[in-house]
Amino acid sequence: MIAHLKDIDIFYEARGSGRPIYLLHGLALDHSIWMEMAETFADQAQFIIPDLRGHGQTPLGDADGSIEQFADDVLRLADHLGHQQFCVAGHSMGGYIALALAEAHPERLTGLALVTSNTRSDSPEKREDRLAEAKRALAEGMQTIGEILIQRLMPKGEPGQPDEHMVKIILNTKAEGFANVQTAIAGRPNRLNVVQTLDCPVLAIAGGQDQITPVEVALEPAEHAPNGRSVCLPGVGHMPMLEVPYTLGALLVGLKGGKTDFDFIFGRRSIREFTAEKVPPAWVKLLLEAAMAAPTAMNLKLWQFVVVDDPEKLAELRKMMPFGKYNAPLAFCVCGNLKALRKPLVERFWVQDCSAATENLLLAAHALGLGSVWCGVHPVKILEGSVRRALKLPEGIIPLNIIYVGYPAEKKPARTQYDPTKVWHNLYDTRWEKE
Numbered sequence: 001m002i003a004h005l006k007d008i009d010i011f012y013e014a015r016g017s018g019r020p021i022y023l024l025h026g027l028a029l030d031h032s033i034w035m036e037m038a039e040t041f042a043d044q045a046q047f048i049i050p051d052l053r054g055h056g057q058t059p060l061g062d063a064d065g066s067i068e069q070f071a072d073d074v075l076r077l078a079d080h081l082g083h084q085q086f087c088v089a090g091h092s093m094g095g096y097i098a099l100a101l102a103e104a105h106p107e108r109l110t111g112l113a114l115v116t117s118n119t120r121s122d123s124p125e126k127r128e129d130r131l132a133e134a135k136r137a138l139a140e141g142m143q144t145i146g147e148i149l150i151q152r153l154m155p156k157g158e159p160g161q162p163d164e165h166m167v168k169i170i171l172n173t174k175a176e177g178f179a180n181v182q183t184a185i186a187g188r189p190n191r192l193n194v195v196q197t198l199d200c201p202v203l204a205i206a207g208g209q210d211q212i213t214p215v216e217v218a219l220e221p222a223e224h225a226p227n228g229r230s231v232c233l234p235g236v237g238h239m240p241m242l243e244v245p246y247t248l249g250a251l252l253v254g255l256k257g258g259k260t261d262f263d264f265i266f267g268r269r270s271i272r273e274f275t276a277e278k279v280p281p282a283w284v285k286l287l288l289e290a291a292m293a294a295p296t297a298m299n300l301k302l303w304q305f306v307v308v309d310d311p312e313k314l315a316e317l318r319k320m321m322p323f324g325k326y327n328a329p330l331a332f333c334v335c336g337n338l339k340a341l342r343k344p345l346v347e348r349f350w351v352q353d354c355s356a357a358t359e360n361l362l363l364a365a366h367a368l369g370l371g372s373v374w375c376g377v378h379p380v381k382i383l384e385g386s387v388r389r390a391l392k393l394p395e396g397i398i399p400l401n402i403i404y405v406g407y408p409a410e411k412k413p414a415r416t417q418y419d420p421t422k423v424w425h426n427l428y429d430t431r432w433e434k435e
């Protein structure tokens with residue numbers, strides 16, 4: 001399949017259904033190395049398997065020789081496929097891309113697996129070697145470089161033949177693609193600090209006989225991750241997806257978030273400082289879908305939503321809201337709809353309907369790694385009037401609030417505000433819990 005993204009058409013395969021797991025191949029390889037594993041585990045997860053820029057069937061595009069560009073491609077693919085959160089497993093160089101992605105958007109990841117990869121940067125000598133190899137590939141083609149690489153991918157002391165399909169992919173890799181990615185790898189920073197602050201589970205997998213990544217280097221990331229796990233596969237070289245695809249598949253589908261729903265609920269906090277980054281339109285729709293999944297009195301859905309992303313309109317709202325002068329790139333005005341209502345008794349439920357929809361929207365924003373804050377409008381008449389004029393709300397449409405949404409520029413701890421003095425048992429004079 002092809003995804004038309006910004007400057008490039010990315011080729012990818014998709015197998016299975018359920019939790020999305022992105023599989024990123026290593027240097028001079030392509031999606032096909034993962035296919036046996038993905039097909040075997042297709043009933044347990046949804047695998048998205050791209051050919052990375054300059055590899056396989058994906059062209060080089062406007063390559064800029066950076067790992068961050070590869071990470072951006074994967075993010076765009078995830079946006080394109082509507083995956084707001086996903087697990088990413090990166091093999092070797094694919095791991096460096098996964099780390100760049102984790103650094104830029106940690107909130108998008110439900111899990112990170114580094115397969116015979118590592119978080120370190122190159123030594124100056126190694127960097128020189130890589131850049132020399134990039135030049136050599138451009139001058140001489142892939143044959144000699146490919147043959148050396150193939151030998152190194154084999155398990156240490158292994159007398160067997162290399163996998164024929166793998167040999168073909170490596171020798172068919174375009175020299176320009178190889179040169180771009182070697183330059184990108186040479187320039188990558190050490191990203192141990194990224195896994196140190198990552199909330200999601202981090203699985204580090206080493207091959208016991210890997211000639212390229214020593215076991216202790218491959219396992220290092222998991223030792224430093226708050227939620228890390230490491231596995232060394234005995235007798236395996238640099239290519240576990242070809243050597244032990246069933247073992248690797250079982251490890252990857254078993255990589256699930258350790259967070260409970262309660263951690264998630266407690267983690268929703270009012271965020272009042274935002275970055276300038278825009279919220280993708282597909283996410284705005286998701287937020288609205290979540291809002292309209294809320295409970296509603298007699299299923300009347302007494303709500304209307306105004307999406308505000310025009311900077312001038314946002315500035316106007318900021319001006320009029322005494323306690324809502326926040327710099328978010330997006331706002332929703334959740335309104336009660338009394339216009340078409342023919343049931344006067346139910347009229348009074350619009351506040352509840354809109355409040356339930358608002359809370360769903362806030363939780364959905366939190367699920368997407370966005371921050372949000374509910375700023376009250378109704379029942380303050382003067383505010384209702386200002387918002388009505390600014391958004392041209394007709395008669396019968398009443399603004400309940402302004403919800404600012406954007407990428408958070410502040411962090412707040414998860415917490416409940418549980419207070420036993422607010423809880424009674426059956427009658428209002430008996431405590432549910434002794435203090």
Ligand SMILES: Cc1cc2nc3c(=O)[nH]c(=O)nc-3n(C[C@H](O)[C@H](O)[C@H](O)COP(=O)(O)O)c2cc1C
Nearest residue numbers: 268269270271272322323324373374375376377412
């Ligand atoms: C009806 C309502 C109106 C609110 N209005 C504002 C507001 O105008 N400005 C603001 O910064 N926060 C507003 N908030 C957010 C509360 O201040 C916030 O939820 C509360 O302090 C608890 O903090 P938390 O959301 O981080 O748990 C409002 C919340 C509700 C439910």
